[in-house]
Amino acid sequence: xxxxxxxxxxxxxxxxxxxxxxxxxxxxxxxxxxxxxxxxxxxxxxxxxxxxxxxxxxxxxxxxxxxxxxxxxxxxxxxxxxxxxxxxxxxxxxxxxxxxxxxxxxxxxxxxxxxxxxxxxxxxxxxxxxxxxxxxxxxxxxxxxxxxxxxxxxxxxxx
Amino acid sequence: xxxxxxxxxxxxxxxxxxxxxxxxxxxxxxxxxxxxxxxxxxxxxxxxxxxxxxxxxxxxxxxxxxxxxxxxxxxxxxxxxxxxxxxxxxxxxxxxxxxxxxxxxxxxxxxxxxxxxxxxxxxxxxxxxxxxxxxxxxxxxxxxxxxxxxxxxxxxxxx
DNA sequence: GGCATATAATGTCCTTTGAAATTATTTGAT
DNA sequence: ATCAAATAATTTCAAAGGACATTATATGCC
Numbered sequence: 182x183x184x185x186x187x188x189x190x191x192x193x194x195x196x197x198x199x200x201x202x203x204x205x206x207x208x209x210x211x212x213x214x215x216x217x218x219x220x221x222x223x224x225x226x227x228x229x230x231x232x233x234x235x236x237x238x239x240x241x242x243x244x245x246x247x248x249x250x251x252x253x254x255x256x257x258x259x260x261x262x263x264x265x266x267x268x269x270x271x272x273x274x275x276x277x278x279x280x281x282x283x284x285x286x287x288x289x290x291x292x293x294x295x296x297x298x299x300x301x302x303x304x305x306x307x308x309x310x311x312x313x314x315x316x317x318x319x320x321x322x323x324x325x326x327x328x329x330x331x332x333x334x335x336x337x338x339x340x
Numbered sequence: 341x342x343x344x345x346x347x348x349x350x351x352x353x354x355x356x357x358x359x360x361x362x363x364x365x366x367x368x369x370x371x372x373x374x375x376x377x378x379x380x381x382x383x384x385x386x387x388x389x390x391x392x393x394x395x396x397x398x399x400x401x402x403x404x405x406x407x408x409x410x411x412x413x414x415x416x417x418x419x420x421x422x423x424x425x426x427x428x429x430x431x432x433x434x435x436x437x438x439x440x441x442x443x444x445x446x447x448x449x450x451x452x453x454x455x456x457x458x459x460x461x462x463x464x465x466x467x468x469x470x471x472x473x474x475x476x477x478x479x480x481x482x483x484x485x486x487x488x489x490x491x492x493x494x495x496x497x498x499x
Numbered sequence: 500g501g502c503a504t505a506t507a508a509t510g511t512c513c514t515t516t517g518a519a520a521t522t523a524t525t526t527g528a529t
Numbered sequence: 530a531t532c533a534a535a536t537a538a539t540t541t542c543a544a545a546g547g548a549c550a551t552t553a554t555a556t557g558c559c
Contacts, residue, residue, distance in 0.1 A: 191455050193390040193407070197462055198367045200481035202383075203408045205364025207488035208357045210517090223545090224361075231352040242507060248352070249362045251547065256509055278507040278554045296350050303356055306491065309483045317476040322359035324468045329366035332465065369547090382515095401537060410517065415539055437524045437537040505556075512549085521540070528533085 225258035384417035
């Protein structure tokens with residue numbers, strides 16, 4: 182007997198890492214297009230915007246931590262945002278290696294206009310789910326977020 | 341009163357599209373590194389491999405559909421795989437626009453060695469979840485997969 | 500105080516990705 | 530039978546992302 186699909190214990194479409202990668206990617210692109218067209222910003226900007234709105238002034242390093250982006254990506258987005266007048270960038274005089282980011286008035290105004298849109302998009306997305314599924318999703322994502330980070334740091338489960 | 345985080349109804353870390361993007365991305369990278377080191381292939385190759393293993397000979401177009409990749413990406417991976425001798429590529433004589441892909445013996449051997457590894461990784465990842473959460477995850481992902489695709493096709497929910 | 504080490508940020512380089520244009524082939528309409 | 534439109538695949542091009550090197554500053558040890 183030759184190889185057939187019956188022998189395979191793993192179907193791509195059921196494989197959680199695949200599902201998560203595809204869903205995450207599709208969402209990123211769709212939402213990025215929305216933000217781009219309507220507000221002229223990209224995903225990194227969006228993340229920084231929301232993070233500063235939540236926490237107030239932060240160093241670039243702290244922003245990177247809280248947005249799950251690396252420092253290079255934050256640095257690039259930071260410049261674009263400063264050019265657009267959305268954030269202020271100052272050197273921390275207590276530790277001159279650090280740069281402190283904070284929203285400007287214009288940044289706050291963007292937050293206020295973009296948040297309702299983002300919420301609608303999020304709600305629409307989750308609209309396919311039952312209430313209970315939505316609650317599970319949040320719990321599951323928190324757990325997987327850590328697990329995936331661990332996987333990244335360790336470079337796989339094999340070592 | 342000045343703006344504070346209390347006013348904000350949306351926390352990035354609770355925002356499902358953000359969570360999904362980050363988890364998906366971290367997983368992709370971690371797993372890509374694993375496949376790369378150990379088997380010398382990348383994510384697109386992995387997806388094609390598993391798809392052909394499940395379905396047998398398919399056209400490049402069908403592969404693209406079933407792997408959630410665009411045709412350019414499939415086309416590139418296809419060439420790499422053919423160079424490695426993992427797949428055979430033939431022109432469909434009934435419709436000469438199509439190219440048909442199929443696993444070679446060598447491709448099947450790779451499938452057999454890589455699948456147990458992938459399963460272990462998948463199981464380890466889901467190991468943080470309760471049994472019931474795992475079941476929910478699968479259902480939720482199927483629903484979100486479609487929803488995200490719809491979002492992509494429509495270019496946002498606003499139109 | 501001076502020097503090795505650690506940390507913050509930015510800059511450089513290379514790869515991957517996705518969109519759009521291009522080419523080849525087929526299908527359908529007249 | 531011919532031509533326009535549709536479909537499959539590839540190529541081209543520009544942007545984004547991430548790894549690594551570099552620079553600036555701070556910390557801790559001797």
